[in-house]
Amino acid sequence: MTSPQNPLSSLADFAHALAERLPDRWEATELDLRDDAELRHHFYYRVWDRRRARELGLDRDTMAEIAVLDGLDGRRLLVLPAAEAGRSFLICPLIAFDVPVYTSISPLSSVVVPADPATAADELAGSLLPVYESELRAMLDHVVGVLDATEASIAACLAAEAEHSGDPELAQELYEMRGVRWLSHPEDTDLLRCAAADVLAALGLLVGHRGPLSEALVGVTTHVRIYCEVHDSCEGLIEAEVIGRVLTAAGLADTGSGIFDPAIKTKIAAIDALPIEQQRALVRAAAATYTR
Numbered sequence: 001m002t003s004p005q006n007p008l009s010s011l012a013d014f015a016h017a018l019a020e021r022l023p024d025r026w027e028a029t030e031l032d033l034r035d036d037a038e039l040r041h042h043f044y045y046r047v048w049d050r051r052r053a054r055e056l057g058l059d060r061d062t063m064a065e066i067a068v069l070d071g072l073d074g075r076r077l078l079v080l081p082a083a084e085a086g087r088s089f090l091i092c093p094l095i096a097f098d099v100p101v102y103t104s105i106s107p108l109s110s111v112v113v114p115a116d117p118a119t120a121a122d123e124l125a126g127s128l129l130p131v132y133e134s135e136l137r138a139m140l141d142h143v144v145g146v147l148d149a150t151e152a153s154i155a156a157c158l159a160a161e162a163e164h165s166g167d168p169e170l171a172q173e174l175y176e177m178r179g180v181r182w183l184s185h186p187e188d189t190d191l192l193r194c195a196a197a198d199v200l201a202a203l204g205l206l207v208g209h210r211g212p213l214s215e216a217l218v219g220v221t222t223h224v225r226i227y228c229e230v231h232d233s234c235e236g237l238i239e240a241e242v243i244g245r246v247l248t249a250a251g252l253a254d255t256g257s258g259i260f261d262p263a264i265k266t267k268i269a270a271i272d273a274l275p276i277e278q279q280r281a282l283v284r285a286a287a288a289t290y291t292r
Contacts, residue, residue, distance in 0.1 A: 011030060011065050011066070011067055011079065011080070011081060011089070012028075012030040012067060014067075014079070014089060014115060014117055014120075015028040015030060015067030015069060015079050016028045017117035018069065018079070018117045018120055018121055018124075019069050020117075021117055021118055021120075021121035022069070022071075022121050022124060022125065022129070023125050023129065024071060024072060024073075025071070025072050026069045026070065026071050026077075027069070027070050028067050028068070028069050028079075029067065029068050029070070030065070030066070030067045031065075031066050031067070031068065032064065032065055033063050033064055033065070033066060034064045034065075040060055040061070040063045041060065043063065043066065043068075043078055043094070044058070044060035044063065046076075046078075046094045046095045047078060047092045047093075047094060047095075047110065048092070048093040048094065048095055048106070048108050048109070048110070048132075048135075049093075049106060049108065049109040049110060052109040052110050053090070053092050053109070053110040056082070056083075056090055056110055056111075056112055057082055057083040057090055058080075058090065058092065058110070063080065065080070065081070066078060066079065066080045067079040067080070068094075070284075072277065072280075073133065073136070074136060074140075074204060074205040075093070075129070075132050075133065075136060076093070076094040077091055077092065077093060077094065078090075078091070078092040078093075078094055079091055079092075080092075082112045087114075087115055088112050088113060088114055088115055089112070089113055089115060089120070090110060090111075090112055091110060091111050091112070091113055091120075091124065091128065092110040093108055093109075093110065093128065093132050095139075106135060107131050107135070108128070108131050108132055108135045111123075111124075111127070111128055136205075140205055140206065140209050191228065191230055192230065192234055192237065192238060192241070193290065194228060195221075195224050195225055195228045195230050195234075195238050196238050196241045196242050196245070196290070197287060197290040198224045198227075198228065199217075199220050199221050199224050199238060199239070199242045200242055200245060200246075200283060200284075200286050200287035200290070201287050202220050202224065203216050203217060203220060203242070203246075203283045203287075204280060204283045204284045204287055206220065207276060207279045207280050207283055208276040208277075208279070208280060212271075212272035212273075212276070212279060213246070213268060213271050213272055213279050213282075213283070214268050214269070214272050215272075217239070217242075221235055221238050221239040221242065222235060224238075225238060242286075243264065243268070245286035245287075245289060246271065246282055246283055246286045247264070247267055247268075248286065249282045249283075249285040249286040249289075250267075250271055250282050252267045252270070252271075
């Protein structure tokens, strides 16, 4: 008599086999969330259409063994056993970062696929994946429009501030130094971590779509900070944390220098010169440090 399969091994085997059969390149990572309520929350609230996913059996409190499939273009699939364990799997497309991008009229939703990886891959390639790609592209266009509007609003604010100041350079410097008040708000550490993680997640998609790293970053921290309701005095700190994580992922971090080291600009320029896919990989490696 054979012993029953370990559920995590079964899920992991399916996820890796599915990743190998999907169009383009996908990587599978299996996770055990039974003792990690924070990660359960993280993945549950990034499911594109949670209402439909709940109808198919998604439950934040009972999520245990899962797998995540990462595609090159920013698409992410959450894989977990369906209600009929061992016979099918629930596939949930994920939102990459915390912005309200999905609506009740979105055609993208979670699906249940058979446990055979080849059949599941065929079904996903013919239905969910093309819709996901289209919706993600529309989402990115929307986000870029929001970021550009945010950047324009900041520029207008600075222009007005400079106009009414006897020293325009001082007005600019004061605006850029808003982050120094963070030490008076230490209780916001968890919120700041979430904001930094969201900025990195956004960059993982916007690099290439909007330009190299330095161009993709413009306005992102401000938008995420506003959406996450973080005090504007912390914006500079969030961006410094994001840059620090990316530099560490690139092997360019220097523990002997501070976050205001002038060499950082040169290091970012070096990353900008890398191929776009390599820049994305660095940003995603930095983002992954928040969810390991």
